Amino acid sequence: VAGMSLVNNTVPGICEGFLMKKRKYPLRGWHKRYFVLDKGVLKYSKTQQDIVRGKIHCALDVSLAVMSVNRKSKRIDLDAGDSLYHVKVCICTTKNVIVVVIDVVNHYSSSGCPLHSVSLSSDSSDESYCTVCQDQQATPSQDRKLNRTPSVTDCTAEYFDASEVICENLSENETSDESGLSNVTTSNSEPEEGHTGVSSTNDLASNAQVNGRRSVLPAHSTDNSHIGILTILYNNIGKDLSRVSMPVALNEPLSLLQRVSEELEYSELLDIANHTDDPFERMVYVAAFSISGYAWASWRNRYKPFNPVLGETYENVREDHGFRYIAEQVSHHPPLSACHAESDNFSFWQDQRWKNKFWGKSVEIVSTGMVNVTLPNYGDHYEWNKAVTCIHNVFSQQRSLEHYGDIVIRNLNNNECTCKITFVKSRYWGDENSKNEVQGTVLDRAGRVLHRFGGSWHEGIFCDTLPNPQCIWKPNPQPDDYFDYYGFSQYARELNELTPDIKNKLPPTDTRFRPDQRLLEDGKVEEADKRKDEIEEKQRERRKAMTKKGEEHVPRFFVKTIDHAGREVWVTNGTYWKIRENPGFASTENLDLWC
Numbered sequence: 001v002a003g004m005s006l007v008n009n010t011v012p013g014i015c016e017g018f019l020m021k022k023r024k025y026p027l028r029g030w031h032k033r034y035f036v037l038d039k040g041v042l043k044y045s046k047t048q049q050d051i052v053r054g055k056i057h058c059a060l061d062v063s064l065a066v067m068s069v070n071r072k073s074k075r076i077d078l079d080a081g082d083s084l085y086h087v088k089v090c091i092c093t094t095k096n097v098i099v100v101v102i103d104v105v106n107h108y109s110s111s112g113c114p115l116h117s118v119s120l121s122s123d124s125s126d127e128s129y130c131t132v133c134q135d136q137q138a139t140p141s142q143d144r145k146l147n148r149t150p151s152v153t154d155c156t157a158e159y160f161d162a163s164e165v166i167c168e169n170l171s172e173n174e175t176s177d178e179s180g181l182s183n184v185t186t187s188n189s190e191p192e193e194g195h196t197g198v199s200s201t202n203d204l205a206s207n208a209q210v211n212g213r214r215s216v217l218p219a220h221s222t223d224n225s226h227i228g229i230l231t232i233l234y235n236n237i238g239k240d241l242s243r244v245s246m247p248v249a250l251n252e253p254l255s256l257l258q259r260v261s262e263e264l265e266y267s268e269l270l271d272i273a274n275h276t277d278d279p280f281e282r283m284v285y286v287a288a289f290s291i292s293g294y295a296w297a298s299w300r301n302r303y304k305p306f307n308p309v310l311g312e313t314y315e316n317v318r319e320d321h322g323f324r325y326i327a328e329q330v331s332h333h334p335p336l337s338a339c340h341a342e343s344d345n346f347s348f349w350q351d352q353r354w355k356n357k358f359w360g361k362s363v364e365i366v367s368t369g370m371v372n373v374t375l376p377n378y379g380d381h382y383e384w385n386k387a388v389t390c391i392h393n394v395f396s397q398q399r400s401l402e403h404y405g406d407i408v409i410r411n412l413n414n415n416e417c418t419c420k421i422t423f424v425k426s427r428y429w430g431d432e433n434s435k436n437e438v439q440g441t442v443l444d445r446a447g448r449v450l451h452r453f454g455g456s457w458h459e460g461i462f463c464d465t466l467p468n469p470q471c472i473w474k475p476n477p478q479p480d481d482y483f484d485y486y487g488f489s490q491y492a493r494e495l496n497e498l499t500p501d502i503k504n505k506l507p508p509t510d511t512r513f514r515p516d517q518r519l520l521e522d523g524k525v526e527e528a529d530k531r532k533d534e535i536e537e538k539q540r541e542r543r544k545a546m547t548k549k550g551e552e553h554v555p556r557f558f559v560k561t562i563d564h565a566g567r568e569v570w571v572t573n574g575t576y577w578k579i580r581e582n583p584g585f586a587s588t589e590n591l592d593l594w595c
């Protein structure tokens with residue numbers, strides 16, 4: 001078969017042929033597959049015979065997917081919300097096959113809603129375009145009636161045009177709200193039944209104190225399902241989208257600086273590693289630690305963290321875990337959060353740099369920063385990359401998070417062993433058994449496998465090659481009332497707590513003093529919204545003043561250096577705990593960030 005052939009030009013019939021499909025795992029890369037597009041449903045298999053035999057791999061309704069096409073590279077990206085497919089033309093296919101495919105897809109889609117061609121800014125080629133089709137669940141109810149008129153789709157199409165800018169809004173880089181967003185929230189407030197007016201009668205059990213720390217937040221999370229993200233963007237068409245502020249109701253009362261410290265929840269795995277003589281076994285524990293940092297994702301897809309302001313700091317002293325952690329927002333554009341934790345058993349540091357890739361219905365968060373861990377007992381310095389986090393169905397309440405990709409852990413001070421971990425991309429949506437699967441191997445210098453482990457990032461990791469095969473990590477049980485408290489674990493609930501013992505020791509730049517976040521935590525959403533605008537305005541004023549004076553912001557506790565591989569990284573300058581001790585932050589000059 002020399003590519004896809006259209007059987008009938010007027011009424012699209014069956015369209016089939018070979019295409020190359022991108023695969024993440026196993027055997028990452030482009031693979032030749034036989035595709036059939038039949039009545040708007042796209043299926044594929046290895047060969048035509050397999051299709052006939054019913055060995056079909058996916059059945060994707062193209063009318064519900066967002067398609068972006070790059071004619072130059074002959075590539076199509078199909079985002080169905082739950083799944084993301086990348087295909088391109090086979091070397092064997094003829095040039096205009098892509099045109100045929102697009103025509104066919106357009107034909108099917110147009111029965112549901114009109115389609116428009118727009119350019120995708122994430123694509124360098126001018127020739128690339130994107131067809132957009134909304135499904136009902138992603139469409140804010142208010143606009144449903146408008147959906148029938150072409151203009152709305154036009155506008156959404158325009159919205160996709162600015163894919164990069166919008167994605168930045170997830171991390172909310174720079175915001176100002178001149179756009180009457182409050183109108184959006186109020187005019188569109190149609191709270192879903194059942195979630196509203198949750199009374200704050202906490203049962204006694206959940207009120208019980210753990211470690212003397214709070215086990216509930218002062219107020220329940222408020223339902224934000226009525227906030228149509230698409231509506232917000234729709235109402236801001238024509239404006240500079242990077243300046244569209246998202247309503248605070250989309251936020252959880254934690255900042256990204258606090259969020260990153262959650263990766264240390266299972267730090268006891270590093271304590272074990274620092275007492276494990278066998279380097280290969282030690283690696284198994286370091287690997288389990290790197291996986292444990294992803295466990296929060298099954299509970300946290302309804303809210304997003306606050307984007308820290310430049311110069312904001314956060315400390316987290318965990319005597320029970322034996323470590324202390326500091327973080328600082330060191331850059332605003334691009335947003336960069338640096339952090340450092342130390343204990344008798346390890347040091348941990350990283351700076352968070354990430355890029356967003358927007359595919360129409362899903363956002364992929366690609367982190368480029370490396371995580372570093374040193375273990376003093378053995379002089380090890382481990383370094384690893386992060387997996388990709390994907391927010392599927394970002395505009396809908398059926399939003400879900402997935403991690404995928406390979407992580408490689410290296411010991412920079414000794415190359416006798418390395419570890420490869422694969423976060424398996426789910427191949428069949430809804431297959432609960434293979435959900436969130438993780439597999440890993442510890443290899444020696446010669447590439448021989450010495451340990452094997454596996455499991456999932458939400459349920460735990462088992463290693464059967466250890467002297468006694470065992471579960472090496474399991475997430476803590478989630479409190480029963482998690483839904484009422486932003487999906488927070490017990491650990492997360494403690495992060496923003498302002499206990500009397502630290503109140504006078506913290507620098508005023510600490511996230512715990514951020515007033516809008518505190519108001520949100522107290523359930524005062526409207527006031528929080530107002531305060532957030534003021535804080536963001538103050539940040540802009542400060543930047544303007546600095547630019548005028550020709551000055552540049554200098555982070556207080558972190559410095560920029562170059563790592564062993566020539567990458568730019570932010571590391572601690574070692575002053576935080578010294579200043580805290582003597583003379584104390586009350587007697588130093590501090591940035592004034594809040595209002």
Ligand SMILES: CC(C)CCC[C@@H](C)[C@H]1CC[C@H]2[C@@H]3CC=C4C[C@@H](O)CC[C@]4(C)[C@H]3CC[C@]12C
Pocket residue numbers: 170171229250259300301302303304305352354365367386389391394401
């Ligand atoms: C529209 C909103 C309400 C949907 C929710 C978005 C949430 C799930 C998004 C917004 C910002 C995202 C975070 C941004 C940056 C990072 C750093 C990276 O190294 C790991 C993933 C992590 C920590 C992301 C996890 C997912 C995240 C928290």
